[in-house]
Amino acid sequence: MSTATEPVRILPQSPANSGSDSGEGQLLEVSMGPQHPSTHGVFRMDVVLDGERVVRLKPVFGYLHRNHEKIAEHETYLGSMPYTDRLDYICSLTNNWAYALAVEKLAGIQVPERAEYIRIITAEMTRFLNHAALIGFLTQDMGASGTPLMYAFRERETILDLFESLTGARMMCNYMRFGGCRVDLPAGWLDQAKKFAATLPRFLEEFERLLATNEILMARTQGVGVLSKEFAVNAGVTGPVLRASGVNYDVRKVDKYGIYDRFAFKVPLGEHGDTYDRYMIRLLEMHESLKILNQALQDIPEGPIVDPKTKIRGFRPKPGEAYGRIEAPKGELGFYLISDGTANPYRYRVRSSCMMNLTVLEDLCIGHNVADVVVILGSIDIVMGEVDR
Amino acid sequence: MDENLKSELRKQGIVATTLQELYNWGRKNSLWPLNFGLACCAIEMIAASMARYDMARFGAEVFRPSPRQADLMIVAGTVTKKMAPQVVRLYNQMAEPKYVISMGACAISGGPFKQGYNVLKGIDRYIPVDVYIPGCPPRPEALIDALMALQKIIDKQSLTGADRPRHLQADAPSEFVVPEFGAHDLEPSQNPEVWQPPLVNISLGGTDDAGKH
């Protein structure tokens, strides 16, 4: 069901936009969205079709533009932290970490070790949550009617219980502070987390068995939406989508922010760059996240969780600017801050991974069927809160 | 009808009821929501329909993608000015009887993003809302509570009389004016038939609205 402002239009054929073998050749322009069961939020695509094949595709967004950057110019630095939760609303703790990292770079704040470990534990749990939910949504787009999604959400609910006992909220955690974390781990949290991490290998095996040798899934995703290496790099694509095309670039290994250089984990790379690779990369990344999680839960030391010298109230960094970035589950999330010495930032910019990943959508979909558009969009993994900010 | 008589009859296998009760019972236990999530609250709505907080028990399992087939619109998330005409259009396309639940602080009044050039300060400016759920985001239990409150409202609706619901009154409007994109703002910026800004004055000196003691 589409709710376009204009009705469906039939374009007259011209030599420029024919490109089809059919003798008649009338092109159909359809607007998919902004309310559509498969568009992952309020996202619209103006698709020009020749029969079932896509000839042109223009993404239209801005339906969730909540002017986060303008609000941040009126807020203090700390006051923007709850708004960062609502950027990529499925993974709120990694958003918090990216912002805290940028401010720590701006003001030169050091973070104690225990806080770094807690940050890594929560970030890897978030990555796990995000990839499981995404694979569930991908299968739902393909018509699996929600059953793999129910399995993924079962694990998600357990992780959200852990987050709630740690931060006080299920989704909008608002947990990181400049120089560390807000609250220390409650008693027994580590044991619960270790017990939960011990059940995860069985869940991963079950999930993989359900889906990775499924004929329908393989037929619908192999060879669909192939993204070449050079184009991916030039278009600024990051995250699992980039690594599925074979480019070895993971901000955790390149920048070594936090204490990621102490952990042994691999970066899975894809060969073909199609939708199936993007989907399998996320399964493999869940395995690697589990490795990091187990290591961190073993090695976490005692100590303070926030740098005692940081002024949290009345925080006024010196004039200057900084760009801080992390490897969020969807790609590279960066914050660019310009400070003029007052309590409010002069310019606050969010470098959104999902918006950059959308640059390649048109080129991936041309030549495929309309049904593949839905699958390709699902594999790019967008969340409108981050695309529109 | 006498309750004792009713229960006696039921023991014999005879169910006695009124047409109004039967009509409302059928409607309230099969509310079909429209598949309409805008932002973060949509994830909590999905979580409410998943295995832990099952909404299917209340008859609201079938999320229809088409507004023509749905009778409940859960506006979950921030409504921006760019999206507002589409929301009103979707509401107009739904068939009567239709209900709206405004989920989350953003749909009630703009929420944390109230100070914004693109944020609509509440969806009740253009369409009538039945239940409001505060929270950012509200827990799935709160959504189920709102669904139960809506079921209570439906239960009390009468088939005849002056207080019968909108869909049984021939002259009550069921479609509302769709805002247009203006140069600086939506035109009109609100629908006066549906919403008037409340004038709230809380002061310690005990003045009334005119500012006098």
Place this chain on the structure above:
Amino acid sequence: MTPENIKSEVEASIPGCQLEIVSNPSPSGQHSLRIDPAHAVAIATFLRDAEPLRLDYCSNVTGVDWPGKEISEKVKVKQLVDGVEQEVEEIRKTQTIGHLEVVYHLYSMEKKHGPVILRMRTEDRAERVHLPSLTPVWRSAEFQEREIFDLYGVIFDGHPDLRRILMWDGFEDHPMRRDYVEPDDFEYEPTAHDEVLERARQHRTVMGPL
């Protein structure tokens, strides 16, 4: 890979270009290079393709608004005071025009280094707001430059598809500028008092009583 090295390499290979190092006083140590718009595409192509830089990944494109400021300076002027020539201090006020700025953050995926930060300035904030688009060099700048056009009003020459991206097409303002006035639809506050109460009352008289 320091800004000075990059500056000398670029000046050596592209004659006539002007680069200026803008230092960054914060502890992050991320200094930037201000490039002139006339040679921007040539500089960008050089940075993308030449060894050992190979900056093939444009991570972030930001717009910044620097509105005009009033600068007052004390000037010593010779003036006649009571018939005697004396040196008097006078305060002279000048108004700067203000400009819009676009900042590019570049990294290299091949060599895994970065960031290299480029800045470009427009001439003023009203008419002369044209800048060359770097989308032909880095495709990732496409949506971000459209966003800067939408929210700040910078016009990018050479962009394949320059139209509004976040606001609707009929919108006429550039909302992220510092002097943007929001539309007046903020009619009620739970604890209205003083000017907010006055504003709400005006809305009430326009729309009629409760």
